[in-house]
Amino acid sequence: MAKIRQLISAQFIKRSSLLVVAIMLLTGCIRSPEWTLFYFADETLAVSQPAQHQYIKGYYDTLEQCQAKGAGLLRINGISGNEKVDFVCGQQCETHDDNRISCLQLISDQTFLQQLQ
Numbered sequence: 001m002a003k004i005r006q007l008i009s010a011q012f013i014k015r016s017s018l019l020v021v022a023i024m025l026l027t028g029c030i031r032s033p034e035w036t037l038f039y040f041a042d043e044t045l046a047v048s049q050p051a052q053h054q055y056i057k058g059y060y061d062t063l064e065q066c067q068a069k070g071a072g073l074l075r076i077n078g079i080s081g082n083e084k085v086d087f088v089c090g091q092q093c094e095t096h097d098d099n100r101i102s103c104l105q106l107i108s109d110q111t112f113l114q115q116l117q
Contacts, residue, residue: 033059035066036093041079041086052101063089063107070109
């Protein structure tokens, strides 16, 4: 009888552990990124309308990561800091039913590039 209880207890612990691991993995997969990079150096686009799906170049946990990637894309493409805005980092962006994207705030590359000077 004691062996049966130990066996049941061991199986319960094993299943519980697997359940906890599965929940942890799933929550990591569904976590939304905080920042979205919109990069449009090749396009002529008004800054007020950058939040379109075709301009998304990545998702990042921090503003600094988003800005670093945008600055890196500028360097790779040989673009120097000028008055034209080439990338925007959007905070907590979401897509609506009509396929429109809205963000809590948008921070342009010029704000970032000015901090580097």
